[in-house]
Amino acid sequence: MGLLAQAASTQLHGFLPTRGSWMLDFVFTAMFAIIPVMGFSIYWVKYRKPNETYKCEWHKRLQLTLAAVLLVAVAAFEIDLQLVTKDWRPLAEASPFYASKIVDYSLWIHLCFAVPTPLLWIFVIVQALRRFPKPAAPCQYSARHVIWGRLAAAAMLMTAVTGWCFYWLAFVS
Ligand code: HEM
Numbered sequence: 001m002g003l004l005a006q007a008a009s010t011q012l013h014g015f016l017p018t019r020g021s022w023m024l025d026f027v028f029t030a031m032f033a034i035i036p037v038m039g040f041s042i043y044w045v046k047y048r049k050p051n052e053t054y055k056c057e058w059h060k061r062l063q064l065t066l067a068a069v070l071l072v073a074v075a076a077f078e079i080d081l082q083l084v085t086k087d088w089r090p091l092a093e094a095s096p097f098y099a100s101k102i103v104d105y106s107l108w109i110h111l112c113f114a115v116p117t118p119l120l121w122i123f124v125i126v127q128a129l130r131r132f133p134k135p136a137a138p139c140q141y142s143a144r145h146v147i148w149g150r151l152a153a154a155a156m157l158m159t160a161v162t163g164w165c166f167y168w169l170a171f172v173s
Contacts, residue, residue, distance in 0.1 A: 019091045020171040023080030027073055028167045031160040038066055042153055056136040060128070067125055074118065092170035103170045110162035117155040124152045 014025030045059035081088065097103050127148070131141035 018171045021080060021085040023077050027077050030073055034066060035160050038153060038156060053137045060136040067121055095170055095173050097169045097173060106166045106169050110166045113155055113159040113162055117159045120152040120155050124148050
């Protein structure tokens with residue numbers, strides 16, 4: 001490939017030394033920040049002392065911030081795949097897992113988590129905002145929030161793990 005053509009093709013790629021587009025790289029990297037913050041937010045509220053209800057309010061702030069960051073990331077991701085990169089397949093064709101459809105299977109597994117997770121998050125947040133007192137503190141609704149909150153957190157973790165696997169199979173290997 002000529003130098004100019006090479007420059008043009010690398011320009012389309014992201015900031016990681018992989019075949020991923022800028023947005024794919026961004027979401028891949030962002031999840032490494034989002035998952036530990038989510039883990040901290042839940043650990044923080046779970047292991048608080050009885051007189052530390054302010055930690056509930058911090059948990060609320062952190063979860064709402066995470067949701068806002070994720071909303072922006074998902075929007076940017078969709079814009080990238082629908083309008084900018086359009087098709088990720090040409091970027092993945094060089095992968096040894098592309099022809100055997102392993103990349104496709106891994107994307108399907110990822111989508112099984114990535115599609116329901118935002119719906120679960122919206123449900124957990126809307127219910128929490130409606131039912132917890134302000135400032136946030138334990139109440140009658142706590143037990144149900146703990147169940148749905150754990151499910152939503154597990155779904156987000158699985159979305160990240162399966163997303164990382166897809167990214168690695170398609171754009172790294
Ligand atoms: C998707 C967003 C959220 C997730 C995934 C989430 C997750 C969780 C989890 C897993 C716990 C229980 C920790 C444990 O004891 O095992 C918890 C506790 C709590 N969360 Fe959330 N949460 C979210 C949003 C919110 C929001 C928006 C509020 C406030 C309006 C809130 C208020 C609380 C409170 C007050 C507790 C303590 C409940 C208690 O122990 O009595 N959470 N959350």
